[in-house]
Amino acid sequence: MNFLLKAATVIDPKSPFHNQTVDILIKNGTITDIDTTIKVSKDTEEVKLHNLHISQGWFDSSVCFGEPGYEERETILHGLQVAAKSGFTAIALHPNTFPIADNSASIGFLKSKAYNNAISLYPIGALTMQSTGIDLAELYDMQQAGAIAFGDYKKAIKNPNLLKIALLYAQNFNGLVLSYPQENDIAGKGIVNEEEQSTLLGLKGIPALAEELQISRDLFLLEYTGGALHIPTISTAKSVDLIREAKKKGLQVSCSTTVHNITLTDKELTTFDTCYKVQPPLRTQKDIDALLKGIADGTIDMITSDHRPMDIENKKVEFDNAKYGTIGLESSFGTLNELLGIDKTVEILTKGKSVFKIKEQTIDKGNIADLSLFNPEGSTTFTEKDILSTSKNSALIGKPIKGTSYGIIANNKIVLK
Template sequence: MKLLLQQVVINDPRSAHNASQKDILVIDGHIAEIGDALVADDAKVVDGSGWMAAPGWVDPFAHFNDPGFEHKETIASGALAAAAGGYTTVMVVPNTKPVIDSKTEVEYVMAKAANLPAQVLPIGSISKGAEGKDLAEMYDMRASGAIAFSDGIRPVQSAGILVKALQYVKAFDGVVIQIPDDTSIAPHGLINEGIVSTRLGLPGKPMMAEELIVARDIKLARYTDSHIHFTGISSPKSVEYIRRAKEGGLKVSCSVTPYHLFFCDEDLMSYDTNLKVNPPLRTRQDMLALREAVMQGWIDCIATHHQPHDYDAKVLEFEYARFGMIGLESSFRAVNTVLPGLSADQLAALFSINARRIFGLPEARIEAGQAAVITLYNKEGETVFTTNDIKSKCSNSPFVGHSLKGKVIGTLFHQKVNIPVS
């Protein structure tokens, strides 16, 4: 297939064409030529005026629920949601049924993910059954395609197990991903511990539960000289710990969610169960500090923590509602809304380049001769996010009804074209 994208602005700081308006000719899934006023016989021509063309975006932490919970999401429906949100690659957590803790489950995901509009890569479980007790078959999973290792939404509590995992992944330069949460501290906490939790009469969870795990795991990463990635960071103190670790030369990286940048615990005054997440939404001051950390470049990636839940899991008393929200389709627009000062180069780093470097993914460059792994978007304009924007099987999103800036046009992933083509 030949596709000619006309007058798009290249958004790749590693490209010789960065920040310039060019035509891009794609032939059979590869970028054949980049130039001015290109002409190609038999090519489908798309007017991309006002569009940005970035290296394909990567989400390093999402839940597709397949196998075992396909009523919430499947690998196929998750890939559709990813493409709608501008993502060409999604890393999925192992908290399925059965848990992705052996090569059989990894191969299942890899097989079902073939020929979808976005690449879906399994994160292998650190421990058997994600129970935090015994190491899983990490080497076999890596050989079968596991991109990283984590117990997903069930963070590893045992320092002994985590240090073994960090030592184990060194054999293949692997990465361990951890949601930092000491579950023994306020185990029944529902929202951030503070003034709002007191007013609402809901059990609180202090930021200390996050900060203790970050501090501990940084020490383990130093001891093992291995790479740990913290995801869902919500505490400014955690950011400080991670920044110091990086400055000390440790292999430490981190990601934040769009919802921790967009919402704070004050938004919970309506008891909206879609805002029940873990780690919980923090104070307004903490939220603003996280935004500043992103602007300063202390945060490596944006991770959606996409977690679909059916109606019955969310529409009930706050205490009994499940943690998590969907986030693939709203991710870019939410970040672009609250951080309009982010440059195009910063967006490319946050949504693609850094994640590819951290997890050893193939580079995606907007250069002639490279594979066509491209996200097309527009930073301008403002529209209301509605359920029509959701391609996931579930709609547990607090962003519905919010006016968000920017627009995702679509993606090119090798020969899969997910943009309007006449």
């Protein structure tokens, strides 16, 4: 298919057309011409949108759907449509399905479901068999089938020797190991941040120490073994400090935080809305300030929606009994743009590709068109009407957003809202 983007402002510091408003001609998935004005031909679809801006395609490093096993929460095909309309051209999909994606056949299934789609799906294989934390899964076989990393979603690795072996083994094929940062014995039966708010509400708390202790252990192991370690969804001030120091030492460590952990504090819990029951828990303003500083100085490599659809039966219950998780694909761009501004938002939404070894496509003639389309202007409030997902468990309903995503052009296809 051929597309002509009219009057598109380019946001891509690596592109010679950065901050310029140009026409962009795309033929058979490749950018063939960029100029001030290009005339549309009969075999070309013209794309003309209000205040159109484009950037390299966005990547979300932490996404869950449901299929196989929990299709009532979200199917793969519908989830990919949600991601594309939210501006993402690539996602990393977690293995927390039923059955757990812990072998090459399950990775192949996930890849096949996304075949010939506009958005690229990159599976994360389980680090351990059935994500039980006992025996390593078939890491190399899964990588050969298309897995880009290995981790047990929201499950900490209790046995330090298991993580040591994983880091050593994965070096044989340049594998990336994920380790969820929570020391479960310290966290105990806690469900929210352990602070003044948890005491006032009578909810059992998870101290920041639970995250920080696990990160400290994992960084010691990484220093011993070498290899590549990704620490997903950090949430405390001390965690930022620990990773900052590790990077200064030259350790190959990366990390992410979530959109909701940099915009919402545990003050939200006063409503007992189960959409605010998330892992890691919402922390304090002090933690948010430290996370934002870590984003600004590059300590935090990427921000994820940590999109986790959850059906109503698991959310419309007592707070103690509700499942963890919030959706976030639809609200990520607008929330980040409101908080960080457009240049930093685009940077942070594309930066994670290098960590997960996904090829970047600069906006220039001759390169593959892998583009996110958006309007960075216009302030509004995120409402349930903005939710595209099958599940509606969003922690960001009622929060301010700025701008809107139009969709994507990728894999020689276009998806628009």
